[in-house]
Amino acid sequence: MIEKKRQLLKSIEEAELVLVGLGKEFIVDDSAFSNWELFQKWKEADKEGNYLWMEPFLKIVWMKEQEGLENQRAYENLAKLLEGKNYFIVTLATDDMIYASGLNGDKIVAPCGSVSKLQCHCTEEIFYFTKEMEQQLKNAVLSGNLAECKPFECPNCNELLQSNVISTQTYNEAGYLPVWEMYTKWLQGTVNRKVCIIEAGVDFSYPSVIRFPFEKIAFFNQKASFYRIHEKWYQLTEELKDKSTAIACNGKEFFMNLFV
Template sequence: MDNECRLQEEDLLKRIDGVKRVHKVLVGIGEEWSIGRRPDIMAAYEALGKLLNGKDYFIVTMNTDGKIFESSLDHSRIVAPCGNVHWFQCEKACTKDIWEEGEVQDGVCPHCGAPLISNTIKAEAYIEEGYLPQWTAYTKWLSGTLNRDLTVLELGVGFQLPGVIRWPFEKTVFFNKKAHMYRVHETFYQISEELRDKAEGIRSDSVEFIEKSPTIW
């Protein structure tokens, strides 16, 4: 049977003592945090920043809206493997070059003259070089958490691309004997039997959950 938390939300918030006492925190951010769903998302990012203040953390986000990079969170501790609408690539992928917004004024590739498009997974030929340096930093950080106390906080991650956050996070928690995960999602909060004693499934809107957290913690 899935390990589903059925306590009141306030009680659940109080139970997440691990985020307060553990130094290392891995955070996954999913579609519930998309600007398309939550135009007021910046308040939630600032609340998350307060929760992570003083922690050794890393954030993996599936969102491509770039809003997380407008927050006070440390950009060197964030990786966006699905891309960013504010990064640009050649539509024809003639080069691995990535440009930031405003770098190329006429919006055409300096190499071949093709239009520049957003460097996201929606591109027909997605150029991954935009996020790979940060992915390397993330994997290095993650390797340093093995057999260390680790809190894994999965926020609003569904099944759009489970191979990016959901399944890898489960694997991390399974193999790290000192890890504990909190999966917060309005619909997909369930925990597998293998992680029954190492994870909490919290049925809640993850954005609202984090926005409430500073007032309780």
Template sequence: MFTRLYLKNLKKVKEIIDEADYVLIGAGSGLSAAGGLDYSNKDVFKENYSPFIKKGYKTIWDGLVDNWTVTQENKKSYWAYWANHINNIYYKANYTKPYEDLYELIKDKNYFIVTTNCDGQFYKGNFDEKKIFAPQGSYGYFQCEKPCSEDVYNNEAMIDKMLSSFDEDKLIIGEEDVPICPRCGRLLRPNLRVDDTFVDKPHLANIDDYYEFVESAKNHKIVLLELGVGFNTPGIIRFPFEKMTKYLNETTLVRFNTTEHGVRKGIEDKTILIDHDIKESLEALVKI
């Protein structure tokens, strides 16, 4: 049930967006979770990862933690989980409603997006790819485990190949389908920022445009829409957004977060907290 304060805040947010000269979107895992790509949801796991229940996993996170690093010893079981995970989250997943509504909300504004999400949702809809900075990597690419180059490799065919040999009883893939670096012969791994071997060059293409957007916005009305951002990597979105809110005069931070919605001291009067379900909040904003 919507409270009077919640509805009042939503109307204020819509007014601020309508009046803004610039809209900077910061999207974390909570935005994707709101659309059903929820790594902590047991029902999501049961529906899409049922073969792995026998290993004692109850959520997507359980499987990721248990298969964090690929080695020669675990490569067949590692890729059994990761091939299914990437297929579920990146290839099979539809464009979800929260992203669709977010686009409808800001499509006519001068916007830019910075996101820590690697699931490709922003690229499945109508967002301008030139206005997206996604520095954490992509589920759509593999890289060498110990980078022999800055190359990354589209993995769709490799994922299909691994899934074709996936043994649901043994929870392994075929030895011959383990992805190998074409340059040096080492194992490949997902192109994600998990340690200092991450190949980030392909994901830095729009970083200068991001900085230029913020620089251009300094003396204008800017709204920062922070959606589902926690403390996993706060230095990418959460802390910079709070800093911008503090030091840029005509700036409003709108923080959509149902759990980690605290605010840095000194910016309370420039922040609107929406601690309600992100999916429902975006749906409501589009209708206002």
């Protein structure tokens, strides 16, 4: 493992461009959400279930407050690793935690969406979960008077706004497409250049977003080096054997312990 780590650091150092794909192993484990103080307070104040609409928004607030989470350490190390490099990151996580690190938000695309962006099915418009909304919600829960906080509705049709993420039935892709366009332009610039490709924690969910296209880029680029890091799905295809390295390790843990 130490040898492979060293090799990765060297590849990054020598690379002109670095492409990173982060998958399921980076998705935040939200099992502790229901133990959260505010969650409990909300449950207690809403015995009749009249304010169920608050739950997904509370979850966003919870995620924002999880500063000590392992994910953050992994992202900070990734930021350190990529410092001064020309990079782009594609992530399957939708929790937005990556944006709270030292990484450049303009160089991150999240095609599965983003919890702090909101959408409605009636329009392509993207709305945001603002600080004011967050404060209103928290105040209402803390005071125990949930009626204090009006539901967060679409200004056009007055239906409840939903997170702009892929699990929302009418997922609106307008939320990430502008950055995706920048990403595809950036990819065109990797042709014939020394690119280091790191795929971490990616399994076979949404394989057309990271797994398959990354393999293709690595295959066609003569100067590419490719690293696949996953606890279980680290295997590499035969054609990539010469320029790739498989690392059997959880992607998030790998980055958490990168400089240890």
